[in-house]
Amino acid sequence: MHDEDPFALVSYxxxxxxxxxxxxxxxxxxxxFIDDLAxxxxxxxxxxxxxLADPHARMTSSKGGAR
Structure with a gap:
């Protein structure tokens, strides 16, 4: 993942x-805030x-090669 990847706050x-x-x-x-106040x-x-990861970012395997 990259430093600029966004984050999602999900409430179930x-x-x-x-x-x-x-x-x-x-x-x-x-x-x-929502944990404290609902x-x-x-x-x-x-x-x-x-x-969240960029779906267009190139992913690599643990061996260093592209997947």
Whole structure:
């Protein structure tokens, strides 16, 4: 993954919701907010941050070759 990959904050509560963030810090700040105050009326505090990869980026195997 690259440093410029975005982050998704995903809430698996009443309905799945996703918000995108440019940095891990921004995603963590928003997660802290909804963890503390809830994301909605049926919040069960099931919130996760996922780092998104560029689908066009070239992937390499653990042996160093392209896949």
């Amino acid at each position: 509560c009443r309905a799945i919701t996703v918000s995108l963030h440019a940095t891990a810090e921004a995603a963590e700040a928003q997660k802290g 994301c909605g009326g049926a919040c069960c505090r099931n919130h996760h941050i996922i780092r």
